[in-house]
Amino acid sequence: MTATLAPAGVSGLARDDLRARADSLASGAVHHGGTAVRVEGILKSYGGAGPAALEGVSLDIAPGELLALLGPSGSGKTTLLRVIAGLEIPDGGRVFFGRQDTTDIPVQRRGVGFVFQHYALFRHLTVFENIAYGLRSRERKRRPPEAEIKARVERLLDLVQLPTLAKRYPGQLSGGQRQRVALARALAVEPSVLLLDEPFGALDAQVRKDLRRWLREIHRETGQTTIFVTHDQDEALELADRIAILNRGRIEQVGAPHEVQDHPASRFVMSFVGETARLAAEVRQGRVWVDGRPVLAAESGWPQGPVDLCLRPWDLAVGQGENALPGTVREWRRTGRGTVAEIQLDGAEAPVEVAVTEVYRPGDRVRLEAAAARVFARG
Amino acid sequence: MSEGLASPRSIAALTEPRPVRIALTVAAVAFLALFLLLPLAVVFTEALSKGLGSFLDTFAEPDAQAAIRLTLLVAVIAVPLNVAFGLAASWAIAKFDFRGRNLLITLIDLPFSVSPVVAGLIYVLIFGAQGLLGPFLQRHGIEIIFAVPGIVLATVFVTFPFVARELIPLMQDQGTTDEEAALTLGASPWRVFRTVTLPNIRWALLYGVLLCNARAMGEFGAVSVVSGRIRGLTNTMPLHVEILYNEYNYVAAFGIASLLALLALVTLAGKTFLEWRHADSLAGRGGH
Numbered sequence: 001m002t003a004t005l006a007p008a009g010v011s012g013l014a015r016d017d018l019r020a021r022a023d024s025l026a027s028g029a030v031h032h033g034g035t036a037v038r039v040e041g042i043l044k045s046y047g048g049a050g051p052a053a054l055e056g057v058s059l060d061i062a063p064g065e066l067l068a069l070l071g072p073s074g075s076g077k078t079t080l081l082r083v084i085a086g087l088e089i090p091d092g093g094r095v096f097f098g099r100q101d102t103t104d105i106p107v108q109r110r111g112v113g114f115v116f117q118h119y120a121l122f123r124h125l126t127v128f129e130n131i132a133y134g135l136r137s138r139e140r141k142r143r144p145p146e147a148e149i150k151a152r153v154e155r156l157l158d159l160v161q162l163p164t165l166a167k168r169y170p171g172q173l174s175g176g177q178r179q180r181v182a183l184a185r186a187l188a189v190e191p192s193v194l195l196l197d198e199p200f201g202a203l204d205a206q207v208r209k210d211l212r213r214w215l216r217e218i219h220r221e222t223g224q225t226t227i228f229v230t231h232d233q234d235e236a237l238e239l240a241d242r243i244a245i246l247n248r249g250r251i252e253q254v255g256a257p258h259e260v261q262d263h264p265a266s267r268f269v270m271s272f273v274g275e276t277a278r279l280a281a282e283v284r285q286g287r288v289w290v291d292g293r294p295v296l297a298a299e300s301g302w303p304q305g306p307v308d309l310c311l312r313p314w315d316l317a318v319g320q321g322e323n324a325l326p327g328t329v330r331e332w333r334r335t336g337r338g339t340v341a342e343i344q345l346d347g348a349e350a351p352v353e354v355a356v357t358e359v360y361r362p363g364d365r366v367r368l369e370a371a372a373a374r375v376f377a378r379g
Numbered sequence: 380m381s382e383g384l385a386s387p388r389s390i391a392a393l394t395e396p397r398p399v400r401i402a403l404t405v406a407a408v409a410f411l412a413l414f415l416l417l418p419l420a421v422v423f424t425e426a427l428s429k430g431l432g433s434f435l436d437t438f439a440e441p442d443a444q445a446a447i448r449l450t451l452l453v454a455v456i457a458v459p460l461n462v463a464f465g466l467a468a469s470w471a472i473a474k475f476d477f478r479g480r481n482l483l484i485t486l487i488d489l490p491f492s493v494s495p496v497v498a499g500l501i502y503v504l505i506f507g508a509q510g511l512l513g514p515f516l517q518r519h520g521i522e523i524i525f526a527v528p529g530i531v532l533a534t535v536f537v538t539f540p541f542v543a544r545e546l547i548p549l550m551q552d553q554g555t556t557d558e559e560a561a562l563t564l565g566a567s568p569w570r571v572f573r574t575v576t577l578p579n580i581r582w583a584l585l586y587g588v589l590l591c592n593a594r595a596m597g598e599f600g601a602v603s604v605v606s607g608r609i610r611g612l613t614n615t616m617p618l619h620v621e622i623l624y625n626e627y628n629y630v631a632a633f634g635i636a637s638l639l640a641l642l643a644l645v646t647l648a649g650k651t652f653l654e655w656r657h658a659d660s661l662a663g664r665g666g667h
Contacts, residue, residue, distance in 0.1 A: 087559055107562045120560040124578040133574075134564035189564055 036098065036225040037061040037193050042083055043092035053079045055249040056093070064223045068236035071246035072272070077229045078197055080246070084227065085195050086110045097192050113186030117198040119178045121170035127181050128166040131156055134189035156184040159218065176207040187224070196228035200235065212239055233273045237261065245269050267376040270310045277352040279345060281309035283375060290347050295323050296373055303377040310374045313352045319369035329364040343368065422640050425633035437634030445611040446619035446635070449527070453615060454595040457534040461591050465542025473550030484547070490539045498536050499604025502529055525607030530615065533601035538591045545587030546580055553579055582657040586650060593646040597639060
């Protein structure tokens with residue numbers, strides 16, 4: 001019996017598409033251009049009591065790259081972004097823009113474009129003046145003449161598709177429009193790197209989707225080196241050339257979307273980039289054992305001994321094979337995409353939602369076959 | 380017929396019955412009329428009781444003019460000082476986290492909780508002839524108590540919190556991201572203050588200045604202790620009113636008083652206008 005597997009965690013995005021995008025990047029910017037931004041061993045802590053916000057983070061960002069800093073709240077991703085911008089001073093480590101050590105250069109002279117989570121538009125200035133603010137802030141020698149400022153602001157308004165709103169005030173704009181103005185304002189200073197803090201965090205779902213696509217287009221058009229912070233794995237997987245996954249002030253993995261998704265480096269990455277069912281298991285004699293029963297053939301290179309067996313819900317289907325995992329149905333219901341059962345696998349911490357084709361009732365015993373699995377050593 | 384939970388009546392659960400509402404309104408209006416409007420009316424009728432001519436004569440008197448000048452002078456010194464102090468204090472409190480922050484907030488409120496007379500006495504005890512610094516000041520020929528500097532000091536003390544109290548909640552509410560945004564765009568700290576911070580707080584600042592000014596001109600207690608009430612020299616308008624009144628010169632006393640009352644009305648109008656026009660940028664305003 002083959003069930004149609006509806007991916008539950010990752011949206012209906014074709015994996016091949018992601019892979020193609022990542023591959024084109026790998027053959028492009030990363031190898032040829034050197035680094036646009038490099039951080040080395042960044043340490044940052046807040047006060048004495050709390051945990052360190054960043055515990056020795058190192059990362060290279062290639063010119064023209066679109067990199068996502070992905071992690072749960074408190075993972076240090078925003079702190080890292082602010083350290084790169086110069087809004088936070090690290091306790092240790094260095095920041096380089098190209099070859100220049102910018103660790104001690106104040107934020108005003110670093111030449112970054114920063115888009116804040118809540119945009120931080122100047123509410124008493126028009127959209128035009130908001131975008132022109134950076135240019136007007138330059139010292140007289142470097143300040144472009146008024147005609148050029150006007151031309152540049154108008155170009156940016158076209159780029160962010162708001163050519164008619166120049167005279168409005170931020171209070172008269174929708175959330176999505178404010179986001180675009182904030183981006184135009186940051187781009188106006190021709191930053192060496194564009195930094196976005198949760199760029200879509202404050203927007204509703206539909207606007208988010210549109211803006212994601214739009215940001216991707218802008219990035220393609222401008223080739224601007226961009227780092228954005230997000231806690232939304234879909235956003236990171238869909239937008240970024242590469243993803244750096246942070247957890248508790250450390251980088252767990254850096255890689256193209258398909259790499260972190262298909263080859264997660266740790267249990268944390270596995271469970272963070274997609275829904276995961278986790279079982280306590282053991283690898284011995286070339287097999288994976290759960291509750292004293294062999295359930296899977298072990299792949300070469302898997303660690304021996306006690307492990308966490310991690311499964312993606314969309315890799316699971318009801319089946320009767322000899323490797324199938326036993327579990328109990330908790331709930332069965334219809335959704336927009338078909339019918340799903342919430343199944344508590346024996347030995348798992350939490351139930352998983354699996355697409356099914358038949359009707360089940362709570363308490364029914366079922367067996368699930370896994371098309372793919374990953375194990376991580378315990379401890 | 381019972382009133383179900385979904386009935387329209389229950390939505391207005393906090394609405395009192397009509398008689399209660401009318402009674403409360405009448406009580407409030409009557410109270411206002413008795414304690415605020417009536418005295419105000421009396422001030423103006425008394426001032427004009429002997430005709431417009433003698434009302435205007437009040438202001439032609441040299442001592443009255445000196446009192447008005449002194450009051451204006453004190454306000455012109457005290458208000459800018461407290462604007463500068465209020466800006467600095469609220470900036471520090473709202474944008475930085477430092478030890479003693481809560482202590483500073485408490486200290487800013489001190490003039491509200493201390494009786495103005497006590498405030499005046501403190502200055503007498505410090506700067507007076509028998510005071511702590513008295514002998515030193517005498518040797519150098521510096522006069523503070525029973526002179527203009529003492530009046531300015533007392534006024535600054537009493538009007539200390541007005542601007543800061545107005546700005547702190549607003550600036551805390553606004554946070555620092557606007558300033559950070561301006562910094563990332565390359566603006567110098569002075570430009571950030573001028574083009575971002577100041578516009579964000581301008582209406583609250585004006586509001587604080589209005590209140591501060593009204594109090595600076597109207598202050599009686601603290602000023603009366605340190606002034607010495609030398610006619611034509613150290614008499615402010617409120618002190619002059621009292622002196623004239625004690626001399627049974629009602630027309631002149633109420634004449635000057637009407638000027639002060641007029642000032643209060645102008646302040647009230649300005650304050651109401653700001654609240655009506657810029658309610659959003661005065662958000663987070665605490666009560667006094």
